[in-house]
Amino acid sequence: MSIHVKNNIHWVGQRDWEVRDFHGTEYKTHKGTSYNSYLIREGKNVLIDTVDHKFSREFVQNLAAEIDLASIDYVVINHAEEDHAGALTELMARIPGTPIYCTHNAIDSITGHHHHPEWNFQPVKTGDSLDIGNGKQLVFIETPMLHWPDSMMTYMTEDAVLFSNDAFGQHYCDEHLFNDEVDQTELMEQCQRYYANILTPFSPLVTAKIKEVLGFNLPVSMVATSHGIVWREDPTQIILKYLEWADHYQEDRITLFYDSMSNNTRMMADAIAQGIHEVDPGVAVKIFNVARHDKNEILTQVFRSKGVLVGSSTMNNVMMPKVAGMLEEITGLRFRNKRAAAFGSYGWTGGAVDRIQTRLMDAGFDISISLKTKWRPDGSALAECREHGRQLARQWALHPLEAPRPITTTAVTAAPVVVAQASQAAASAASTLDDDQSMLCVVCQWVYDPALGEPDQLVAPGTPWAQVPDSFLCPGCGIGKEVFEPCGAEACV
Numbered sequence: 221m222s223i224h225v226k227n228n229i230h231w232v233g234q235r236d237w238e239v240r241d242f243h244g245t246e247y248k249t250h251k252g253t254s255y256n257s258y259l260i261r262e263g264k265n266v267l268i269d270t271v272d273h274k275f276s277r278e279f280v281q282n283l284a285a286e287i288d289l290a291s292i293d294y295v296v297i298n299h300a301e302e303d304h305a306g307a308l309t310e311l312m313a314r315i316p317g318t319p320i321y322c323t324h325n326a327i328d329s330i331t332g333h334h335h336h337p338e339w340n341f342q343p344v345k346t347g348d349s350l351d352i353g354n355g356k357q358l359v360f361i362e363t364p365m366l367h368w369p370d371s372m373m374t375y376m377t378e379d380a381v382l383f384s385n386d387a388f389g390q391h392y393c394d395e396h397l398f399n400d401e402v403d404q405t406e407l408m409e410q411c412q413r414y415y416a417n418i419l420t421p422f423s424p425l426v427t428a429k430i431k432e433v434l435g436f437n438l439p440v441s442m443v444a445t446s447h448g449i450v451w452r453e454d455p456t457q458i459i460l461k462y463l464e465w466a467d468h469y470q471e472d473r474i475t476l477f478y479d480s481m482s483n484n485t486r487m488m489a490d491a492i493a494q495g496i497h498e499v500d501p502g503v504a505v506k507i508f509n510v511a512r513h514d515k516n517e518i519l520t521q522v523f524r525s526k527g528v529l530v531g532s533s534t535m536n537n538v539m540m541p542k543v544a545g546m547l548e549e550i551t552g553l554r555f556r557n558k559r560a561a562a563f564g565s566y567g568w569t570g571g572a573v574d575r576i577q578t579r580l581m582d583a584g585f586d587i588s589i590s591l592k593t594k595w596r597p598d599g600s601a602l603a604e605c606r607e608h609g610r611q612l613a614r615q616w617a618l619h620p621l622e623a624p625r626p627i628t629t630t631a632v633t634a635a636p637v638v639v640a641q642a643s644q645a646a647a648s649a650a651s652t653l654d655d656d657q658s659m660l661c662v663v664c665q666w667v668y669d670p671a672l673g674e675p676d677q678l679v680a681p682g683t684p685w686a687q688v689p690d691s692f693l694c695p696g697c698g699i700g701k702e703v704f705e706p707c708g709a710e711a712c713v
């Protein structure tokens with residue numbers, strides 16, 4: 221089935237609703253993808269790009285229903301990767317002498333994949349054009365390393381359509397073809413995910429190439445990508461977005477990711493995040509366990525962030541493997557203009573934190589001081605984590621922060637009080653409590669019952685709250701005694 225794009229241009233591509241892995245298993249395509257191929261019928265018939273090799277037969281069959289294959293005058297291949305040039309073997313078996321317009325580099329990669337050096341390759345470079353009749357031309361623009369050495373774009377004059385291949389695309393499958401027809405939030409999420417995970421390393425080239433293309437002063441009525449939607453409404457919006465993303469992009473956002481053997485490093489992450497939030501409530505803070513979360517989403521969050529905190533338990537004197545894998549990926553993506561620091565819990569050596577710190581420095585981050593905690597953090601260690609978070613929040617602030625304000629909690633009393641005062645108030649209040657008074661953690665609603673104690677922390681049954689040690693941590697959320705208040709008549713039911 222073809223879809224009308226504009227004038228004599230039709231989409232003849234393939235939707236792939238079920239694909240979940242791209243580039244091996246490195247890119248998770250939760251929203252599927254599409255392989256966009258375009259058929260132009262002017263004085264000459266031109267096919268721009270094909271589809272993924274796994275749809276070769278379907279593609280050629282559908283194309284043959286659309287046009288007599290022998291009447292295709294030219295094939296243009298903007299990029300040789302298998303998701304776009306993959307159906308060439310099947311297609312060229314039917315039209316073997318048809319000229320294939322591509323870059324010099326693409327001849328090498330197409331031949332390397334398909335092993336047909338006899339195909340009628342017509343190499344082009346930036347500024348070369350091809351007359352397709354009816355007063356229209358195709359103009360070629362090389363885009364090396366965006367994202368392969370062979371990549372190029374093709375611009376169609378008069379119709380003013382830019383066939384951009386991977387650039388400005390998304391792994392996003394929808395029955396609608398045009399940007400104004402789909403969910404805008406989903407669309408931009410997928411655009412940003414695509415940029416962050418694939419194009420970030422090439423940001424300097426993105427800026428230079430877009431400026432070069434804009435310098436041609438060509439009108440652009442549509443950007444016809446090879447994945448996802450066609451930009452029809454305000455097509456320059458995605459070009460401007462790319463310029464923004466390529467320019468050391470960051471938001472007022474901090475990402476923490478970690479892996480944790482015994483939950484101790486997770487507790488540190490939570491406490492550091494609390495400290496950041498206390499000092500700078502406007503900053504977005506996101507926390508991820510790398511072992512449990514979508515890697516591409518974490519990388520997208522890193523892309524959006526001004527700073528990154530990376531945590532790991534120490535295992536065999538090194539960091540946990542999934543953290544090491546993420547750092548390798550982050551190094552390859554070459555993020556710039558971002559701060560970073562390491563943290564983690566350890567038992568007898570703390571090698572992981574030092575190694576993470578070194579890797580972050582090697583990856584080009586502006587490094588801040590790291591933080592280690594021995595064994596399971598107690599109340600005092602968690603307080604140190606919170607203070608660490610406060611310091612980082614001040615150091616990484618993008619805007620002047622208000623003078624330190626009292627850190628308030630309505631949990632302890634109805635009126636705001638500073639934490640230190642809260643602790644004193646809690647201690648003094650505890651001394652007046654009945655021995656059988658239950659206590660509610662106002663953060664997670666866990667209840668301390670003196671009759672049961674908390675044997676996991678060596679608090680024996682029958683221990684009144686006033687005698688529970690200050691190092692006590694809520695088993696539910698890991699925060700200390702200061703967030704507990706006496707159970708009211710109904711509060712602990």
Ligand code: FEO
Nearest residue numbers: 299301303386447
């Ligand atoms: Fe670089 Fe969509 O392939």
